[in-house]
Amino acid sequence: MPLRNHLFLVLPFLLLTAHATKEETPSTFRPGKDFALFFAVSNYDQWDKLQNPVKDAEAIAGDLNKYYAFDTMVVRNPTYDKIIEVLNRYTERTYADDGQLFVFFTGHGYLSTAKEGFFVPKDGKNDVSQRSYLAHNRVAYLINNIPCKHILLGIDACYSGSFMRTIQQKGDIGKRPGETSTAVKERFIQDMLQYKSRLVITSGGEEPTNDKSQFARQILAALRSRGGNGGIPDASDACPQEYGTANARGCPDADDDGVPDQSDRCKYVAGLARWQGCPDTDGDGVPDHEDKCPSEKGEIALEGCPRADNMILVRGGTFQMGSNDGEADEKPVHSVTVSDFYLGKYEVTAAEFKAFVDATGYQPDADKWGNSWVYTDTCKQQRGVNWKYETRGNLRPSSEYNHPVIHVSWNDATAYCEWLSKKSGLKYRLPTEAEWEYAAGGGSTGRTKWSGTSNENDLINYANNAGNKDGFATTAPVGSLQANTLGLHDMSGNVYEWCSDWKDTYPSSAQTNPVGPSSGSYRVIRGGSWVNDPQVCRVANRGNFKPDARFNFVGFRLARTR
Numbered sequence: 001m002p003l004r005n006h007l008f009l010v011l012p013f014l015l016l017t018a019h020a021t022k023e024e025t026p027s028t029f030r031p032g033k034d035f036a037l038f039f040a041v042s043n044y045d046q047w048d049k050l051q052n053p054v055k056d057a058e059a060i061a062g063d064l065n066k067y068y069a070f071d072t073m074v075v076r077n078p079t080y081d082k083i084i085e086v087l088n089r090y091t092e093r094t095y096a097d098d099g100q101l102f103v104f105f106t107g108h109g110y111l112s113t114a115k116e117g118f119f120v121p122k123d124g125k126n127d128v129s130q131r132s133y134l135a136h137n138r139v140a141y142l143i144n145n146i147p148c149k150h151i152l153l154g155i156d157a158c159y160s161g162s163f164m165r166t167i168q169q170k171g172d173i174g175k176r177p178g179e180t181s182t183a184v185k186e187r188f189i190q191d192m193l194q195y196k197s198r199l200v201i202t203s204g205g206e207e208p209t210n211d212k213s214q215f216a217r218q219i220l221a222a223l224r225s226r227g228g229n230g231g232i233p234d235a236s237d238a239c240p241q242e243y244g245t246a247n248a249r250g251c252p253d254a255d256d257d258g259v260p261d262q263s264d265r266c267k268y269v270a271g272l273a274r275w276q277g278c279p280d281t282d283g284d285g286v287p288d289h290e291d292k293c294p295s296e297k298g299e300i301a302l303e304g305c306p307r308a309d310n311m312i313l314v315r316g317g318t319f320q321m322g323s324n325d326g327e328a329d330e331k332p333v334h335s336v337t338v339s340d341f342y343l344g345k346y347e348v349t350a351a352e353f354k355a356f357v358d359a360t361g362y363q364p365d366a367d368k369w370g371n372s373w374v375y376t377d378t379c380k381q382q383r384g385v386n387w388k389y390e391t392r393g394n395l396r397p398s399s400e401y402n403h404p405v406i407h408v409s410w411n412d413a414t415a416y417c418e419w420l421s422k423k424s425g426l427k428y429r430l431p432t433e434a435e436w437e438y439a440a441g442g443g444s445t446g447r448t449k450w451s452g453t454s455n456e457n458d459l460i461n462y463a464n465n466a467g468n469k470d471g472f473a474t475t476a477p478v479g480s481l482q483a484n485t486l487g488l489h490d491m492s493g494n495v496y497e498w499c500s501d502w503k504d505t506y507p508s509s510a511q512t513n514p515v516g517p518s519s520g521s522y523r524v525i526r527g528g529s530w531v532n533d534p535q536v537c538r539v540a541n542r543g544n545f546k547p548d549a550r551f552n553f554v555g556f557r558l559a560r561t562r
Contacts, residue, residue: 033099035148036064037090038074039083039119041107046126053106056156056216060104062487063223070102073461073482080121083134085471087142089460100150103143106216109157119157152199156215309424311342311560312487314435317444321437322506323540329503330540335510336434343431343439344558346478346489347497348416351401353387353408356416359423365409365548372407372550375531387412391474391530391552402477404495404555410523410547413498413556420558430500431559433524433542434514440491440527440539442484449538451491451527452484456534463493464530465537474530491527492537495555499524503544522546529553 040057042050057074064070075086087103095101108120110133118133125132136155143153322333356362366372366386374382374393382393387407390396396403408416410430417428431439441447448454452462460470461482470481470493479489491497501516501524516524522544528537531553535541545554 030069032071033096034064034068034070035090035095035100036061036070036072036102036104037086038072038104038106039078039086040074040104041077041120041122043077043122044108044120045123047108047120047124050107052213052216053156056213057104057106060216060219060223063220064102065483065487067223071461071482074479076477076480077122079123080132080134082471083121084142087146089471090148091142091146093147095148097149099148100152101146101148102152102154104154104156105139106156106213109155111158119155152201154201154219156213309426310345311558312345314341314343314439314486315443316340317438319438319441319444319447321434321511321540323538326535326538326541329505329542332506332508334506334508336438336514337510337512338432338435338438339513341431341435342560343435343486343488345483345487347404347495347555347557348413349402349478350387350396350405353405353416354401356419357387360419362412362415362419364407364412364550366407366412366550369548369550372552374552389552393552400477403475404478404490406475406495406552406555407550408555409550410498410545412550416556417558426560428558428560430498430556432513432515433499433501433526434511435559436491436497436499436526437539439486439488440484443486446485448484449540450534451488451539452482459492459534459537463528463534463537464490465493465528466531466533472530476530491557492539493528493532494530495527495553496525496529496543496551497527498554498556499526503542525554 038057038061040053042052042054044050054074054076057076061070061072061074065072073086075082078086090101105119108124110118110120110124110130112118112130116130117136118130119136119139120133123132139153139155143151316337316339318335318337320333321336323330324333357364364386371381371383372385372389373379374385374389374391376392385393385407387405388395389407390400390403391406413430417430420426420428438444440451441449442451450456450459450463453459459465462484464470464472464476464481470476472480476490476494478494481489481493483489484491501514502518502520503522503524504517504520523546525543525545526541527539528541536543545551
């Protein structure tokens, strides 16, 4: 089913009656009702690697969250078992009667000689046995068992059109005399709301598709139109590729001369859809208003513009720091104001720390002291362990260098910041304790108990903590679980994160940009980790270690002053 002809099926279904306007923010939508789940495979064990599936999934997920307040989860490079596990987890969830779920697969596909279609997971074998592939009929069965009333399945993979054999196709609902196209779409939405809905869109028929997906591009263009003039994102909101012709009818008239034409190219107007020929500075594959980010190093002119260093602009504000629900060191609750700052979207990875050590020959504290703490059947110090090792004291394979770096001290984290600052010309540092808690809880409004949620039953979607319910026995690759409302991943769970402050008791008076005492014995750690229960992973919980301490559950995240 080519998207160009059928995109109107996608977004009205996804958005139902929650249409966005250019002035609306995600807070105006339907919290706890709209979900999106992405399975994206770029790096395969045996198949050729792809460049775009994970990027495409992240871009679509980001726009659904940013413009329509969808609760999104991107599962990057999942194995066969991981896909089944996550789908089963969504089967166990509770959904509102008018709730909706978008499930999207992107990666390699396979078509057997019997015309049976498959999605290829990360560990799919490069053979003809098909046992390691996920059959379309298996996907259909699992999706149908999810107790959400309205589900849309999207598949962006070679031969994905063969999925149509597994469902009953619904015909065109038809246009009534005198009815506008927008009215037809609205009627379609209301029709779908009455019944249990299961729809599917795919990137093409039974043929190979390109790594650079036009399917994903069209979805992004329609999402970013915010519904265009009709209030419903659809295919008409993706402007034609050629300007200056009749095909440009309905495209944004950016220069206000009354004619959508060549002169409207590269007009950076916030909220408009897509501009042919404009520079794609944020690398998401769609030239649009978000590309207003200037290329000058360290500068950002438009709030929300992505950065190559994965730093997110956190707008400052005032919040109540601390908690009465935890230990004594979380009290008293007091008012704190922080200024704008940048914070890393992810925890620093083993790969990033390796680049630092390789470039400088730096000797971390684990090497100086000759050991670090690991966990096998008990927690113990093990000689020879450093940043190259995983939680159990085994050498970490390079394929897992996308996990947060561990066995690093506060001294090591600070040295990394100093090196990166000198290398880039920007001033990287560790976040202050106040900045960390402010960002983890979601900023100044809509604050949450954990990073991303105040519902402990929903915590497995945001935090990798004790137990395997979240899908990870120890550390997880950074960004594996959902981000909080600011787009920050893993601030609850995965690994504790070093902050810049010396540990001290809280003052009772209001504070502005507090940095902690000038000296002390222990540095602050925040966020809890893969070994901790939910109570410890609260955003208000405080921990501390000596600056040269190193453990298998402590890492760090970068900050930078704007």
